[in-house]
Amino acid sequence: MEAASLSGSSLCSYNYRVSRSIPRRGYIASEGLNGVDKPSPKPLMISSSESNTQNHGVLKGSNLSIGPVQKRNLNSQTNCAVGVCTFPESVAESHYSHAAEEKLGVLLLNLGGPETLNDVQPFLYNLFADPDIIRLPRLLRFLQQPLAKLISVLRAPKSKEGYAAIGGGSPLRKITDEQADALRMALEAKNVRANVYVGMRYWFPFTEEAIEQIKRDRITKLVVLPLYPQFSISTTGSSIRVLQRIFKEDAYLSRLPVSVILSWYERQGYIRSMADLIEKELGKFAKPEEVMIFFSAHGVPVSYVEDAGDPYKDQMEDCIYLIMQELKARGIGNDHTLAYQSRVGPVQWLKPYTDEVLVEIGQKGVKSLLAVPISFVSEHIETLEEIDMEYKDLALESGIENWGRVPALGCNSLFITDLADAVVEALPSAKALSTSTDNAEETEYDPLSYVVKIFFGSILAFFLLLTPRVVLAFRNGLF
Numbered sequence: 083m084e085a086a087s088l089s090g091s092s093l094c095s096y097n098y099r100v101s102r103s104i105p106r107r108g109y110i111a112s113e114g115l116n117g118v119d120k121p122s123p124k125p126l127m128i129s130s131s132e133s134n135t136q137n138h139g140v141l142k143g144s145n146l147s148i149g150p151v152q153k154r155n156l157n158s159q160t161n162c163a164v165g166v167c168t169f170p171e172s173v174a175e176s177h178y179s180h181a182a183e184e185k186l187g188v189l190l191l192n193l194g195g196p197e198t199l200n201d202v203q204p205f206l207y208n209l210f211a212d213p214d215i216i217r218l219p220r221l222l223r224f225l226q227q228p229l230a231k232l233i234s235v236l237r238a239p240k241s242k243e244g245y246a247a248i249g250g251g252s253p254l255r256k257i258t259d260e261q262a263d264a265l266r267m268a269l270e271a272k273n274v275r276a277n278v279y280v281g282m283r284y285w286f287p288f289t290e291e292a293i294e295q296i297k298r299d300r301i302t303k304l305v306v307l308p309l310y311p312q313f314s315i316s317t318t319g320s321s322i323r324v325l326q327r328i329f330k331e332d333a334y335l336s337r338l339p340v341s342v343i344l345s346w347y348e349r350q351g352y353i354r355s356m357a358d359l360i361e362k363e364l365g366k367f368a369k370p371e372e373v374m375i376f377f378s379a380h381g382v383p384v385s386y387v388e389d390a391g392d393p394y395k396d397q398m399e400d401c402i403y404l405i406m407q408e409l410k411a412r413g414i415g416n417d418h419t420l421a422y423q424s425r426v427g428p429v430q431w432l433k434p435y436t437d438e439v440l441v442e443i444g445q446k447g448v449k450s451l452l453a454v455p456i457s458f459v460s461e462h463i464e465t466l467e468e469i470d471m472e473y474k475d476l477a478l479e480s481g482i483e484n485w486g487r488v489p490a491l492g493c494n495s496l497f498i499t500d501l502a503d504a505v506v507e508a509l510p511s512a513k514a515l516s517t518s519t520d521n522a523e524e525t526e527y528d529p530l531s532y533v534v535k536i537f538f539g540s541i542l543a544f545f546l547l548l549t550p551r552v553v554l555a556f557r558n559g560l561f
């Protein structure tokens with residue numbers, strides 16, 4: 083465990099805590115489609131310094147630092163593996179800790195999704211305007227918004243088709259609300275009263291709205307729980323960056339004791355509930371032992387992992403190792419593989435790609451396949467449309483005869499109870515960002531420079547989109 087405070091304003095820094103850890107394993111898939119031993123990954127060190135663009139610059143301009151995750155305690159009997167991100171030990175305890183009545187809040191963070199087809203383009207705009215989704219070099223940052231506008235307009239028709247095919251909108255809000263309710267009840271069953279809030283990154287209810295409600299409710303302690311089992315710069319990282327911005331600008335929030343759970347894929351409850359779902363779906367095949375278990379994770383660009391130090395790939399492989407170990411302990415030793423889906427744009431994404439591997443294994447003679455979406459805990463467009471429709475068709479065309487798909491965890495009771503445990507375990511490490519109000523910062527907004535930026539940025543972005551690589555990506559349907 084390592085705490086670090088960063089250059090620039092030291093309003094906040096985070097510790098990355100792993101309360102129970104296992105030694106790093108090589109990733110070995112049986113009967114090796116992916117069957118290569120992976121070397122031990124370098125220790126995770128995510129720091130953020132405005133001046134440092136090369137060095138693991140995950141959350142630049144923020145004060146987040148996440149120290150090594152690979153410190154693993156073999157002897158630990160506990161089953162919890164929560165990366166808990168708190169404000170530093172060194173800051174004085176906030177007065178909230180001594181408040182007569184503690185009012186606990188849990189903030190669930192998620193991506194959000196368009197609820198109607200009219201929402202699709204503005205939703206895509208919000209997504210592509212996120213500097214953690216399209217990572218431009220500092221000097222080109224002024225292009226972010228015009229690029230987002232152009233890409234969202236160009237991608238919207240394709241995305242709309244996908245959302246139309248799943249009923250005209252994303253189910254994410256409804257499912258996340260149900261998970262919030264279930265978590266509140268699971269906490270209550272443990273005698274922990276808490277308000278559970280939902281904050282989405284790219285659509286309603288936005289994180290900002292949830293925070294406003296938290297303020298109105300005068301919450302005195304907050305646990306932040308992103309609904310992504312594995313950490314990625316593009317998901318949890320991005321959501322935390324938003325929180326940091328909001329918190330450091332607000333006197334009340336900067337004093338509120340907060341604990342952020344960064345990743346939780348190692349938790350036994352999660353691993354067991356995934357193994358339960360897999361076991362159940364395998365049982366639906368005529369010959370369960372012959373089924374290939376096909377984990378399909380949402381991809382990220384390779385540069386996130388190789389240049390920015392995103393732990394996503396390592397955590398994904400570790401997660402799959404743990405699930406397969408759990409299945410093995412139950413006497414289930416099926417072949418398995420991992421591939422990455424949903425790539426967007428002209429850059430290299432994590433390989434192997436789901437569509438390519440499906441064709442490959444179909445041609446190699448695999449007849450039965452169980453698809454397991456692994457990077458998300460709700461049904462969404464990429465399970466309901468991409469996997470259930472596109473990949474299923476592709477698999478059947480490639481020679482696979484028996485297809486199955488594991489549902490997302492949703493409100494699975496073992497899973498929700500385990501999330502409740504994660505919240506309880508995170509409570510003692512809640513710390514305030516700051517005890518003084520003089521840190522509150524106002525961001526300056528200059529309308530003239532904004533208009534100038536948008537105008538010239540749009541022209542530049544337009545020419546950028548005409549480069550051969552980008553044109554080719556559009557032609558190949560990658561946008």
Ligand SMILES: C=CC1=C(C)c2cc3[nH]c(cc4nc(cc5[nH]c(cc1n2)c(C)c5CCC(=O)O)C(CCC(=O)O)=C4C)c(C)c3C=C
Nearest residue numbers: 194195196215241252314316317380382426457458462463
């Ligand atoms: C762990 C999960 C996710 C990662 C990592 C992730 C990275 C990532 N995504 C895009 C681009 C798009 N994502 C879109 C939808 C979407 N993404 C996730 C999860 C992860 N994304 C989910 C759950 C959803 C679906 C939301 C819903 O409405 O159901 C979309 C929009 C849909 C589409 O047009 O395909 C885009 C675009 C990038 C570029 C990225 C990493 C850099």
Ligand SMILES: [Fe+2]
Nearest residue numbers: 193380381424
């Ligand atoms: Fe995505």
